[in-house]
Amino acid sequence: MTITGKNKNKAVVESVAQIIFTVCASFAILAVASITLYMILSGTPAIFKVGLKEILFGTVWKPTAAEPKFGILYVILTSVVGTMLAILIGVPVGILTAVFLAEVADKRIARIVKPAVELLAGIPSVIYGLLGIYLLNPLMYKLELKIFAGSTTHQFTGGANLLSAVLVLAIMILPTVINISETSIRAVPPSIKAASLALGASHIQTIFRSILPAAKSGIVTAIVLGVGRAIGEAMAITLVSGSSVNAPLPFNSVRFLTTAIVSEMGYSQGTHRQMLFTIGLVLFVFIMLINIALTKILKKGAAEDGE
Amino acid sequence: MKTRTNKVLALIGALTLTMGSLAGCGSEAGSSTASSSTASSSAAESSSAAASESAPAESSAAETETKLSGSIQMVGSTSMEKLANALAESFMEKYPDVTVTAEFVGSGAGIEAVTAGTADIGNSSRNLKDEEKANGAVENVVAIDGIAVCVDPANTVEGLTKEQLTNIYLGQITNWSEVGGADSPIIVVGREAGSGTRGAFEELLKIEDQCAYANELDSTGAVMAKVASTPGAIGYVSLDVVDDSVIALPLEGVEPAAENIKAGKYFLSRPFVMATKGEISAQNELVQAWFDFVLGDEGQEVASKVGLITVK
Numbered sequence: 001m002t003i004t005g006k007n008k009n010k011a012v013v014e015s016v017a018q019i020i021f022t023v024c025a026s027f028a029i030l031a032v033a034s035i036t037l038y039m040i041l042s043g044t045p046a047i048f049k050v051g052l053k054e055i056l057f058g059t060v061w062k063p064t065a066a067e068p069k070f071g072i073l074y075v076i077l078t079s080v081v082g083t084m085l086a087i088l089i090g091v092p093v094g095i096l097t098a099v100f101l102a103e104v105a106d107k108r109i110a111r112i113v114k115p116a117v118e119l120l121a122g123i124p125s126v127i128y129g130l131l132g133i134y135l136l137n138p139l140m141y142k143l144e145l146k147i148f149a150g151s152t153t154h155q156f157t158g159g160a161n162l163l164s165a166v167l168v169l170a171i172m173i174l175p176t177v178i179n180i181s182e183t184s185i186r187a188v189p190p191s192i193k194a195a196s197l198a199l200g201a202s203h204i205q206t207i208f209r210s211i212l213p214a215a216k217s218g219i220v221t222a223i224v225l226g227v228g229r230a231i232g233e234a235m236a237i238t239l240v241s242g243s244s245v246n247a248p249l250p251f252n253s254v255r256f257l258t259t260a261i262v263s264e265m266g267y268s269q270g271t272h273r274q275m276l277f278t279i280g281l282v283l284f285v286f287i288m289l290i291n292i293a294l295t296k297i298l299k300k301g302a303a304e305d306g307e
Numbered sequence: 308m309k310t311r312t313n314k315v316l317a318l319i320g321a322l323t324l325t326m327g328s329l330a331g332c333g334s335e336a337g338s339s340t341a342s343s344s345t346a347s348s349s350a351a352e353s354s355s356a357a358a359s360e361s362a363p364a365e366s367s368a369a370e371t372e373t374k375l376s377g378s379i380q381m382v383g384s385t386s387m388e389k390l391a392n393a394l395a396e397s398f399m400e401k402y403p404d405v406t407v408t409a410e411f412v413g414s415g416a417g418i419e420a421v422t423a424g425t426a427d428i429g430n431s432s433r434n435l436k437d438e439e440k441a442n443g444a445v446e447n448v449v450a451i452d453g454i455a456v457c458v459d460p461a462n463t464v465e466g467l468t469k470e471q472l473t474n475i476y477l478g479q480i481t482n483w484s485e486v487g488g489a490d491s492p493i494i495v496v497g498r499e500a501g502s503g504t505r506g507a508f509e510e511l512l513k514i515e516d517q518c519a520y521a522n523e524l525d526s527t528g529a530v531m532a533k534v535a536s537t538p539g540a541i542g543y544v545s546l547d548v549v550d551d552s553v554i555a556l557p558l559e560g561v562e563p564a565a566e567n568i569k570a571g572k573y574f575l576s577r578p579f580v581m582a583t584k585g586e587i588s589a590q591n592e593l594v595q596a597w598f599d600f601v602l603g604d605e606g607q608e609v610a611s612k613v614g615l616i617t618v619k
Contacts, residue, residue, distance in 0.1 A: 064500045065516035133532070141537065145492070155478065156492035157521040158537035243499070243523040253521050263525040266385065267501030269415035 036284075043281030046070070046274035055278060061245040061255075063264065063272040070275045072260070074245050076282065079257040081248040082162060082237075083230040086169035090230075091223055093170070094177030095212075101178070102185040103207055121175030128168050129239030136164045137240060144251055157253040160242030165254065168236050173226035180225060184218020185211060217301025224294040231286055234258035257283040376404030377593050383410075383417020383430025384503050386527065386545050387579055389613045390450060391430055397609055398600050405593065414503040418444050421582050427594050429582040432503035433510075444582045449601050450615040453546035453568045454508055454575040457534050457553035464488035466557040469574060473512050475541060478519030483539060496522040496533050496542035507577035508543045543575070547614025568616050579615065 047055060050070045058071020097117070101110050141159030148154040188211050196210040197203070212219070234256070242253025243263050255263070261276050261283075268276055381391055388411045395407035414431040421429030422442040435446045456472060458464060464487055467475070474480040475493055484490045497520040498505035504527065509515045524530050527544050534542040535552035542553075546563055549555045555563045558575060567573040583590055587598045600606045607617040 062500070062516045064506070134536070138536070152481070155481070155519060155521050156494050156539070158494040158496075158533070158540055160522050160533075238525070239529075242521060243525070244520045253523075255523075263499045263523065264501050266525065267413035267415050267499070267503065269419060269501070272501060 039277070039281050039284045042274065042277040043284075044278070046271060046278040049271055050275065055275075056282075059247075061260075063268070063275060068271065070271075072257075072279060072282070074247055075255050075257055075260050075279065078162065078248040078254040079231055079283075079286070082166055082169065082254070082256060083227055085162075085166040086173060086230045087223065087226055089166065090170035090173040090226060091177055094174050094222070094226070095181050095219060097174070097178045098181035098185055099207055099212070102182050103203075103211065117175055117178050120171070121179070125172065125233060125236040126239070128172055129236035132164055132168045132236065132240035136167060140164050140251075147251065154251070155253070157242045157244075157251065160240055160253055161251045162241065162248050162254045163250045165237040165241040165256070168240055169230045169233060172233060172236060173229050176229050177222045177226045180222035181215070181219050184215040184222070187218065188214040217297065220297050221294065221301070224290060224297060228287060228290050228294075231283070231290070232258060234262045238262050257286070374404075375402050375593055375596055378406040378408065379428065379593055379597055380426045381407065381409040381417075381428040381430055381581070382412060382420040382426040383428075383582075384414040384432040384579075385411040386414075386432040386452065386503050387411075387430045389547065390579060390610060390615060393609045393613050394601055394606055397605065398597060401600065401605075402596070407597075413501070414506075415501060418582050421584050424584065427583070427590070428597070431580040431582055433506050433577060433580070435580060435582060439582075443584050445584070445586055447581050447583060447587060447598065447602075448578040448618055449581050449606070450579040450610040450618060451568060452577050452579055452615055453563055453565070453573060454504060454511070454543050454577065455546045455549045455555040455563045456541065456543050456558060456575065457531070457549060457555050458541050459534055459536075459538055460552065460554055461538055462488060462554060464556065466560060468559055469512070472558065473514055476509075476512065476514055476518045491539040494521050494537055494540040495519060496524065496530055496537075496540050498527075498530065498543075499523050499525045503577075504543065504545060508575065511575050511577070545614075565611070565614075565616050576616070579610075 055070055055072055056076070057073050058069060059073050060069040060071045061075065062069040097113070101113060101117075105113060137159035139159065140161060140163060141157075144156060144159060144161070148156070192210050192214050193206055196206040201209065237256055238259040241256065241259060243255050243259055244253040245255045245260075246252040248254050257279055260279050264272070265276055381395070383391075388409070391409040391411070395409055398407055399405060409430075410426075411430075414433055417426070417429035418431055418435065418439050419429075420426040422439070422444050429444065431446075432452065435444055440446070456467065462483065464483060467486060471480060471486045475486070476495060476497070478495070480486060481493055482490060483493055495518070497508070497518060500516075500523075502525075506515075509518060522533055522540075524533060527548055530542040530544050531548065531550075531553060534540045546555070546565075546568075549563075557563070558573065561567050561572045563573055563575070568576045581598070581601065583594065587595060590598075602619065604619075607619050611617050
């Protein structure tokens with residue numbers, strides 16, 4: 001066997017491998033492109049039929065009435081407010097847990113906490129929802145009865161409300177926030193920590209003044225991914241949020257963008273069904289915006305690291 | 308040389324694995340639809356056993372018909388799952404060469420499928436709309452379903468009038484003490500817009516799209532679970548799914564029972580429709596045989612076994 005012959009075979013394997021890789025990679029592109037195209041094609045007819053203004057700023061959702069109303073303002077607001085509240089609860093807890101794992105905890109405790117967090121990430125979302133129904137909703141109902149005792153204007157929901165959904169979402173984004181924050185905290189060069197300690201700062205001062213600022217871009221990524229997870233979640237919150245279209249107040253039964261699609265897809269028809277695709281398109285746009293923001297942040301972070 | 312062969316082998320291996328898993332997906336999907344129609348209620352078995360006992364009388368007719376073969380596709384209402392599966396099972400027992408598949412995606416989608424020609428029969432748990440009839444769907448009522456109004460087991464209310472029920476769902480009565488119960492808020496549970504049960508319920512009470520729901524759940528099971536576990540909740544479900552976990556309230560003093568619905572005394576009832584594209588007589592031999600069966604004694608017996616009211 002000659003050297004050229006060997007090279008020939010080698011070249012064949014190389015080019016075959018390259019083709020296989022290209023085909024695999026183009027699957028992803030094909031999927032994204034076809035989903036985008038499909039969402040736009042199936043989401044826009046209802047916009048022309050109903051009117052963008054009425055959809056985005058209407059507050060009445062009566063898709064099957066004789067004169068149907070397709071206002072999803074409350075649904076959009078619920079997704080925005082719900083996600084924000086979940087982030088407000090989940091992110092501080094997540095970041096502090098990450099600090100604990102990376103800096104504070106001794107190895108034995110970290111060895112228990114870390115797998116627990118990873119397990120949390122692996123629990124199917126429907127399980128969160130079930131636990132929400134059986135643990136969270138009854139608790140919320142008791143709270144609701146206390147807070148609104150004697151109220152004639154409040155509609156009692158039996159504990160299925162925005163707060164329940166927010167709490168479930170907050171727990172669901174924890175693993176994302178914790179894992180990415182921890183990685184970025186661990187990636188902070190030891191010299192920064194050493195310098196801070198050498199200047200006489202305490203451990204806690206070092207964490208909050210030196211390490212966390214240095215890990216900033218990673219933590220922001222964690223938050224953005226958390227937002228992405230929270231806004232896209234459907235299964236868990238459809239079980240605990242009550243699913244009526246209302247303004248996003250803590251004890252109201254609410255409907256998110258995702259649950260609006262899930263809960264009515266089965267029986268919808270005509271404009272109603274097209275409208276559900278439009279909701280999907282709105283959600284799609286939201287998630288795209290979050291992704292663009294994420295890419296920008298990552299690029300900025302990389303540029304800062306490069307300096 | 309050896310490592311290169313290994314590489315090639317690995318590549319081929321990886322490819323076969325991918326192919327295998329893709330193919331696996333396909334066949335899995337296929338079998339799951341099959342199992343959904345075959346692994347239906349055990350009640351169906353007993354009913355079909357009973358049905359075959361009564362069969363000999365018309366066995367001469369059946370002998371010629373047993374040559375039937377092919378498949379019938381039903382698509383539609385989730386409320387009709389029990390009925391459709393039970394009927395399919397006993398029909399397939401009578402005609403072993405026929406396969407009946409049933410998919411449960413909702414009334415609207417079922418009628419859409421039958422008018423589009425992708426299914427032979429569209430199951431609908433409500434009367435067809437004029438729009439749907441204009442598209443060529445024909446309404447064949449095969450059974451009647453009652454809707455039960457349920458409350459949690461601890462509720463002390465003994466019954467509701469039509470007016471009370473209407474006002475509860477309109478949000479004008481908000482406490483059980485207003486209708487003779489304990490002082491506890493009423494939690495109004497219902498189904499999502501587009502649901503056949505919700506459509507039927509609101510239509511029968513003439514409160515279409517005016518209901519003030521505190522919970523809009525997307526399945527019968529979810530409504531049952533919510534009502535059973537929430538003190539003060541009220542919900543509506545098909546009569547045949549009611550079990551001991553909830554109390555089905557008498558309405559206007561009439562118990563939600565089959566004989567009352569048949570007699571027309573209980574006002575919350577709705578038809579179960581198996582829609583066809585064009586009249587039954589215009590269908591193929593197989594579908595005609597299906598309707599002979601469903602609307603005959605055997606089919607109606609199956610319907611009553613799954614808790615429905617017969618039409619004959």
